Amino acid sequence: MSKQDFRDASLDLEARVAALLQQLTLDEKLDLCAGKSAWKTKPIPRLGIESFRVTDGPRGVAWHSSMGRHVAFPSGIALGASWSSELAYDYGVALGEQTRASGRHMVLGPAVNICRTPLNGRTFEYFTEDPWLNQALAVPVIKGIQSQRVAACIKHYAANNQESHRMKTSAELSERALREIYLPVFEAAVTQADVWSVMAAYNAVNGVPACENSDLLNDKLRSEWGFRGFVVSDWSAVRRTSSTEACVKGGLSLEMPGKGTRYKQKNLRQAYDQDKFSERELDRNLSGLLRVMVLTGHLDVAPIPLAPAAPSSKHWALARRIAAEGMVLLKNHAALLPLDTTRIRKLAVIGPKAAKRNCLPLWGGSSGVWPPYEITPLQGIKEKIADQFAGRIELVSQAEEADVVLLFVGLSHRPGLDSEVMDRKSLDLPAKQIQLIEASLAQNPNTVVVLINGGPISMEWAGPVPAILEAWYPGMEGGRAIADVLFGDINPSGKLPVSFPRRLQDSPAHQSSRTFPGDGAQVHYDEDVFIGYRHFDSREIEPLFAFGHGLSYTQFSYSDISLSSKVLRGDDVLLVKARICNVGSVAGAEVVQLYISDLECSVPRPLKELKGSSKVFLQPGQAAKVQFGIAYRDLAFYSEKNRDWLAEAGRFVVLLGSSSRDIRLEAEFDYSNK
């Protein structure tokens, strides 16, 4: 092997990694285990290897890691609400392009923790409460990012579902809950998207800090799922680990940020000299990082240029599309929306979020992306009126003068609201905003409430409000997307990726302080697998808005369900087909949701579990066939007894619906393991 073989792009990946491992001295290997500074690894000057550079994400290239302005996409939950794998892939590609254009090899995203509590300060960054939807979005995002030879870093592994006590708590949960709810997205990221990096979380899982958790990092990630990339610590997460050797043995490849504590060269050297870990263990951890350096082109003789021009306008348009497709029409009494522009002459655009920008440096932690511009809702609406209704619709400042009031309320990326480090204190909107909604309704019953926020909120005020639109944090083009939806240029098709409870106590994680936020040392997942709609269904609690809910300006009919067989055997695939027709008068998209219900089982199971979805765009009067495949794993639960997935023979029902509480079609079949 020649010295520079690791640079030879004509050799295969493993040969290049082996060549480099052979070239590195022990000290150089130890150097590669910790960062040089916050956003890059140490260079190896002797071999001409430069730092591997990363940027924070997942909402775009973060300001605090790049010091530049970049495209601010809508927050993760908006993509979650689009239920669109195609959009997720396009977003991944754009994020990859943005990352490369910012001179980085890796972006710290996607962020995929499950919405266990609606108060989680980072709910806005994540996708959903459901493991199937989570992986249906994360896999294409990762594929998109990595199609640009940029590493995705899926985070935060694992059970990192709250910000309270995030550095010191231990998530105490069953193997079954881990496997069924919290791990599927990570498993799919490895087995379906070959993700190049995984970020180990701040918290411990069942008492073992994620950064030294051999069960998570070695047994599950590497051995069981076949992960071949590298594990990076969340920033300063190793502080709570027990020792340097525990991290090495546990499977942590890279400590970030800065010069390292556990992985300080001196500490690593000392532990190594005392035989506390072997070079083989070190190589196992490090080879993943070297592999990713090869995969990103970082080690090529002519490395791929890191900073081509970013295709800005294409990404701005994509940000607008995601914002529009992610918006969820929660309520639309008497079809107040879309605005009837043949009759409306005066519009009032009011509320604290109407002219507020939400994309600012450091706002929201990792999601603090600072864009070149941000269109607020007020700007978007003004632009729309100027372009399409000049001289016909005017803006007025008083609710009572207006034909319709557009009232913008919500939260912001401040600590204690939708932000990192702290969870939200309350499920409610700020009291002043509730007063404003009530005052507006008193002056004008035609008040449309538009919500700008990152997760479930309670709405005791909702009763008399005729229309509510959930716009989430819609990113730099958000104002335009909002105007498109309000004026009917875009028919909303978003569906809630999380349940909205009526009251906090209705929520599965809020049964006692033991289940949230815990005592600082431990938080107990007593609800087990009954998270989100699984909980509302089994406890027969009516949510405020159900998982999967979202209205459209048109209506869809469901008919003609058929199964390819009455019995699904062994590893076969059962095909489910149905016909969806747009029976309304405008074009629109429907997200058809497929749930499975196990009628007889030896363990308690949720009444239904999402196992498929299909988004169909239809013209008025147009119909389409949707088709899904169901296989063993879709029927299985995780058996702690067998330490494996298990589908028991017996009766199952497949349910097709427009939301988890609006099931339109059902069909039964048997599963036989013979």
Ligand code: BGC
């Ligand atoms: C967050 C990560 C982030 C990292 C780097 C941590 O506080 O949990 O999501 O990527 O900081 O900024």
